[in-house]
Amino acid sequence: MINGTDLRNAMISGANNIARHRSHIDKLNIFPVPDGDTGTNMSMTMANASAELQKEQGGTVSEVARKAASGLLRGARGNSGVILSLLFRGFADGVKDLEEISGNELANALSLGVDDAYKAVMKPTEGTILTVSRVASEKGKAAAGIDNDTIYVWSAICQGAEEALAET
DSSP states (O other), X not given: OEEHHHHHHHHHHHHHHHHHTHHHHHHHOOSSXXXXXXXXXXXXXXXXXXXXXXTSOOOOHHHHHHHHHHHHHXXXXXXXXXXXXXXXXXXXXXXXXXXXXXXXXXXHHHHHHHHHHHHHSSSOOSSSHHHHHHHHHHHHHHHHHHOOOHHHHHHHHHHHHHHHHHHO
């Protein structure tokens, strides 16, 4: 199970990881628009969510997810930042009122986030953050159908994201 503290720590760690690899992500950004700022925009967006989460400790998964989604929305920069905020808005909706989540709940919440992001983009383009998120979500749902363990499902989500990224 993943509790609020786990989610909070993962979000902060993720923000730090994106910041460390910002310039590498900027270089990956050649499609659909080669503006070279995706890493910068994602880093700034995640930094805002991280700052919000660091203001207080504890909370349920639902509370932490809602706070992260709010921070992402308010700090969204560029298309990638807006898409990140939409992914987490859907995720937050998927964990609403939950204190902690199982692997299945994790996969379902991520799927809701992907749905929100795709619906919000007028012409979704494959080979982008949308594709990486969708494939990760699909792998997570498939894994949750086999085993409800959060580590197993999270590993499948990460593997799906890595596979999709390698093909973009």
